[in-house]
Amino acid sequence: MRHRAKLFIAIATALLASGCAVGPDYHRPETPASGAYKEAEGWKPAQPGDHAERGNWWEVFGDAQLNALQEQLQISNQTIQVAEARYRQARAAVQQARSSFLPNIGVSAQSLRSNGGGSFNNNTNSNNLTGNGGVGQRYSASLDASWELDVWGRIRRDVEASAATAQASAADLAAARLSAQAELALNYFQLRISEAQQRLYEKTVADYEKSLQLTKNQYAVGVAGRSDVVQAEAQLKSAQAQAVDIGVQRAQFEHAIAVLIGKAPAELALDYAQAPADLPAIPLGVPSDLLERRPDIASAERQVEAANAQIGVAKSAYFPALTLSGSNGYQSNGFDHWFTAPNRFWSVGPELALTLFDFGARRSQTDQAIAAYDATVATYRQTVLTGLQEVEDNLVALKLQAQEMEYQDAAVRAAREALNLVNNQYKAGTVSFLNVLTAENTALTNERTLLQLRGQQFTASVNLIKALGGGWSGQLSEQ
Numbered sequence: 001m002r003h004r005a006k007l008f009i010a011i012a013t014a015l016l017a018s019g020c021a022v023g024p025d026y027h028r029p030e031t032p033a034s035g036a037y038k039e040a041e042g043w044k045p046a047q048p049g050d051h052a053e054r055g056n057w058w059e060v061f062g063d064a065q066l067n068a069l070q071e072q073l074q075i076s077n078q079t080i081q082v083a084e085a086r087y088r089q090a091r092a093a094v095q096q097a098r099s100s101f102l103p104n105i106g107v108s109a110q111s112l113r114s115n116g117g118g119s120f121n122n123n124t125n126s127n128n129l130t131g132n133g134g135v136g137q138r139y140s141a142s143l144d145a146s147w148e149l150d151v152w153g154r155i156r157r158d159v160e161a162s163a164a165t166a167q168a169s170a171a172d173l174a175a176a177r178l179s180a181q182a183e184l185a186l187n188y189f190q191l192r193i194s195e196a197q198q199r200l201y202e203k204t205v206a207d208y209e210k211s212l213q214l215t216k217n218q219y220a221v222g223v224a225g226r227s228d229v230v231q232a233e234a235q236l237k238s239a240q241a242q243a244v245d246i247g248v249q250r251a252q253f254e255h256a257i258a259v260l261i262g263k264a265p266a267e268l269a270l271d272y273a274q275a276p277a278d279l280p281a282i283p284l285g286v287p288s289d290l291l292e293r294r295p296d297i298a299s300a301e302r303q304v305e306a307a308n309a310q311i312g313v314a315k316s317a318y319f320p321a322l323t324l325s326g327s328n329g330y331q332s333n334g335f336d337h338w339f340t341a342p343n344r345f346w347s348v349g350p351e352l353a354l355t356l357f358d359f360g361a362r363r364s365q366t367d368q369a370i371a372a373y374d375a376t377v378a379t380y381r382q383t384v385l386t387g388l389q390e391v392e393d394n395l396v397a398l399k400l401q402a403q404e405m406e407y408q409d410a411a412v413r414a415a416r417e418a419l420n421l422v423n424n425q426y427k428a429g430t431v432s433f434l435n436v437l438t439a440e441n442t443a444l445t446n447e448r449t450l451l452q453l454r455g456q457q458f459t460a461s462v463n464l465i466k467a468l469g470g471g472w473s474g475q476l477s478e479q
Contacts (some may be wrong), residue, residue: 021153022319023312026160026305029377031384033287039395040284057471058185060280061461065273066188069261074177083169090162090169097162100155103147103324110140139338140234142329142345152319155353157312164309168302172467174295177336182251182466184260186459191253193455194246200447201243208236211423211440215433228433235437236371275454279398279461285468290387293469297387307373314369317362320354387467394464401457408450415443 058070074080115135167300168475212232218224258268291297332338355362422439425431 021156021312022315023153023157024308026308028301029304029380030379031291033384033388034292034443035286035288037106037284037287037392037395039392039399045382057465058181060282060465061185061276062187062280063276065270066185068185069188069257070181072261073180077180077260078262079180080173080177083173087166087169087173090166092117094159094162094166097155097159100148100158100465101150103145105143105145107143108141108329110138112138112140114138126160134211136333137335138331138333139335140329140331141338142327142331144325144327144329146313146323146325149322149324151322152316154313154321156318157309157316161306161309164302164306168299168306171295171299171302175299178295178466178470180260181470182462184257185462186254186414187256187260189275189458189462190455191250191257191270193458194250194253195272196275196451196454197246197448198243198250200451201239201246204444204447205236205239205243208232208239208440211436212236213425222435223429231433231437235440275458279457282464282468284395287388287391290384290391294387294467296471297380297383300376304373304376304380307369307376311366311369311373314362314366318354318363320352323351323353325349325351359454390467391464394460394467398457398464401453401460405450405453405457408446408453412443412446412450415439415446419443 056067058066113135148155202299212229214223215228215232219226219229254268254270255265257270258265261268285293291301326346328344328346330339330343331345332340333342337343419439419442422431422435426433426436
C-alpha cells in the first residue's frame with residue numbers, strides 16, 4: 001500500500017507540474033491590410049437585401065444548367081475527393097496525437113525453450129532460462145503499462161500542431177472546392193460565349209452567301225469584275241473556317257466541364273443555351289474580411305499556428321521525460337502450474353530520462369522549427385497580399401469593362417449602320433466591292449469583340465467572387 005501511495009503522490013505531483021508548456025504561445029501575425037480597396041471607388045456593392053455570394057454562390061447568376069452542373073461537381077470531382085481524403089487523414093492524426101495523453105497498455109505471452117547454465121528463478125521478472133547446462137522451458141504472461149506524463153507540454157504542443165494542421169486541411173478542402181467551382185463556372189460561361197459566337201458566324205456566313213450571290217449577279221451583268229467574286233468567295237470561306245474554330249473551342253470547354261464533374265467527355269452533351277443576361281451584384285466588404293472569408297488565407301494562418309507549436313515540441317527535448325511503467329503477470333517453468341500465486345510477479349515505478357550531451361542536435365532542431373515558423377509567417381502574409389491583389393484586379397476589371405462595353409456597343413451599332421449604307425451604295429454602283437468587304441469585316445470584328453468582352457465580364461465576376469472567398473464561411477471548428 002505504501003508503494004501505491006507513493007506512486008499516486010508522484011503522479012499527482014507530475015500532473016500539477018504539467019500546467020505549463022514550453023515554447024511560445026500563439027498569436028496571429030500582423031498582416032498588411034488597408035481599410036478599403038483602392039479600386040472600390042465608384043463600385044456599387046450589393047445591399048443587404050440583395051443576393052449574397054454565400055453558400056451556393058453560383059446561384060446569383062440565375063442559370064439552372066450551371067446550378068445542376070455544380071451539384072454534380074460537389075459529388076464527383078476528383079480533386080475535391082483528394083482534398084477530402086487528406087482532411088480525414090489530418091483529423092485521424094489529431095486523434096493519434098491526443099492518444100499520447102493516455103497510458104499504453106498491452107499484454108504479452110511467451111513460451112521459450114533454451115539451453116543455458118544457472119537455475120530458474122521464479123521470483124523475478126526475467127526470461128533467462130537455465131537447466132544446469134541442460135534444456136529448460138519457460139512460460140510467461142504479463143499485463144504491461146507505460147505512461148509518459150506531459151510535464152513540459154510536449155504532447156500538448158504536438159496536439160496543438162496536429163489540430164492546427166487539421167484545420168488547415170479543412171481550409172484546403174474548402175479552397176479546392178472553391179477552385180473547382182470557379183473553374184466550372186468559368187468554363188461554362190466561356191462555352192456559352194462560344195455558342196453566341198457560333199450564332200454570330202452562322203448569321204455572318206448567311207450574309208456573306210447573300211453578298212457573294214449579289215456579287216455574282218453584278219458580275220453577270222458586267223457591273224462587277226471577276227476579282228469581286230473571288231474576294232467575296234474568299235471572305236465567305238474565311239468566315240466558315242472561323243466558325244469551325246469556334247466549334248472546336250466550344251467542344252473543348254464541354255470536355256473540360258465533363259472532367260470537372262467526374263465524367264468522361266463522351267458522357268456529357270450540353271444543349272445550346274443563352275448566357276445569363278445580367279451580371280450579379282456582388283457584396284464587397286472590407287479588406288480585413290479576407291482573413292476570415294478566404295480558405296487559402298485561413299489555411300496559411302493555421303499552418304503558422306502549427307509551426308509555432310512545433311517550436312514548443314522541439315524545446316521540450318531540453319527537459320527530462322518522466323514515464324511511469326508497471327507490469328503484472330506470471331512466469332513458470334511448467335505449463336501445468338503456470339498461473340499460480342507463487343509464480344506471480346509485478347513491478348511499478350517511474351523513469352526519468354534526460355539527454356546530457358547531443359552535440360547540438362536539440363539546438364539544431366529548435367533552430368529548424370523557428371526557421372519553419374518564420375517561413376510560414378512569410379507565406380501567410382504573402383497569401384494575404386495575393387488575395388488583396390486578386391480582389392483589386394477584378395474590381396478594376398469589372399469597373400473598366402463596364403465602360404468598355406458601352407463604347408463597344410456603340411461601335412457595333414455604328415458598324416452595322418455603316419454596313420447597311422455601303423451595301424446600298426454598292427447595289428447602286430457608287431462604291432466598289434472593297435468598301436463592302438471593309439464594312440463587313442469591321443462589323444464582324446466589332447460584334448465578336450463585344451461577345452469576347454461579355455465573356456471577360458463573366459470571368460471577372462467569377463474571379464471576384466472567388467477572390468472574396470466564394471461561399472465559404474471561414475469558420476473552422478476545433479478538431
